[in-house]
Amino acid sequence: MLALFLRDISLSIRAGGGALTGVIFFLAVIATIPFGVGPDLNLLARIGPAILWIGALLACLLGLDRLFQADREDGSLDLLVLGDDRQMLALTVLTKCLAHWAGSVLPLVIAAPLLGLFMNMEPIGIGATALTLLVGTPAITFIGAAGAAVAVALPRGGLLISVLVLPLTIPVLIFGVSASYGAVANPDPFLQPFLILAALTLFLAVLGPVAAALALRHGTD
């Protein structure tokens, strides 16, 4: 499992891995918002956490289609599925998800505080948003894995995955944004939505890989 994790990480870092694509997309989204909304600093600060979350969510979805497709194209996926007896397929998928998250989504979380400055957010708001992104984005990857497994055989599955997965990520978005607001707006709670967000991630860490493994097993035609 460690070998698989390290392989996927080094693939995402090397040329053509697409680790930077998500970050650049994220940067493009956040950088254009102030031009569109106008120079109202208070308004920007107010919508900042929501925009950061939406940008990160879309950037997460961007690279998901490659999660299994690259392995399918070169035949590795067959061997990963065949290894089910030694390395449970759901665990293999979980490992691939974690590697994908560490390789392509973690850079987004790291870039988020910097982009928060573009939105004139307070330091505590930036910190809270980065923390909720850190806890919440794995959930998006896990749901996305199920979508990517279903669409793995389709040549242009990227858009389909986004459409399949987007409705399921809405709860993550809602609790992520409300926890970020809870940290800055006084009467709103921070801890409760944050804990629900953590619970969502843990729940989907089980459900997503199991569902994806099931889809992959029946999609090896």
Added chain:
Amino acid sequence: MRLIAENLGGERGGEAVFSGLNFALGKGQALIVTGPNGAGKSTLLRVVAGLLPVAAGRLLIEGGAEDFPSIASACHYLGHQNAMKTALSVAENLRFWRDFSGADFLSAEEALAMVGLDGIGHLPFGYLSTGQRRRAAIAKLLVSRRPLWLLDEPTAGLDKASEERFGELMREHCSEGGIIIAATHLPLGIEGATELRMGEVD
């Protein structure tokens, strides 16, 4: 260890590709599957590996004991694709499959030497020629121990010398008690192999 197929049928996309196949392979035996394009050779191999469902009949493995309870766990599947990453070096690819598959056999360097690719383990897989890629994929069979080899046109793209070397590897595998099922158009040079002709009217 014995691999037995009884009245085996396979389908692809809801359409029967072959049916009523019977064979039983014991230790050291090889089965060469031949037939025209579209006869169902690759489908047969994928059904045996467990990548496609068994449409009819039975397929079982006997005497695999604890190490190899199912066919999937006992087999090396070498498909049309090489299952190697072009961005990683040849040795990195092999080391990954060695760690992932378990049951270590040869090290990556030794396996590369067996297929005549010693000294190029550090090159990215993407730099290799078609034949070299195939040889590296064959080296994948040697890095972890599996009694059953399922080979789908293993010699596609190989030159004469590599073909002979690969024939030797297969003979060695059989003499150590391994089982081989190979789909091919070319003679593979395994003596005493049973031949299964597919796609001919009975």
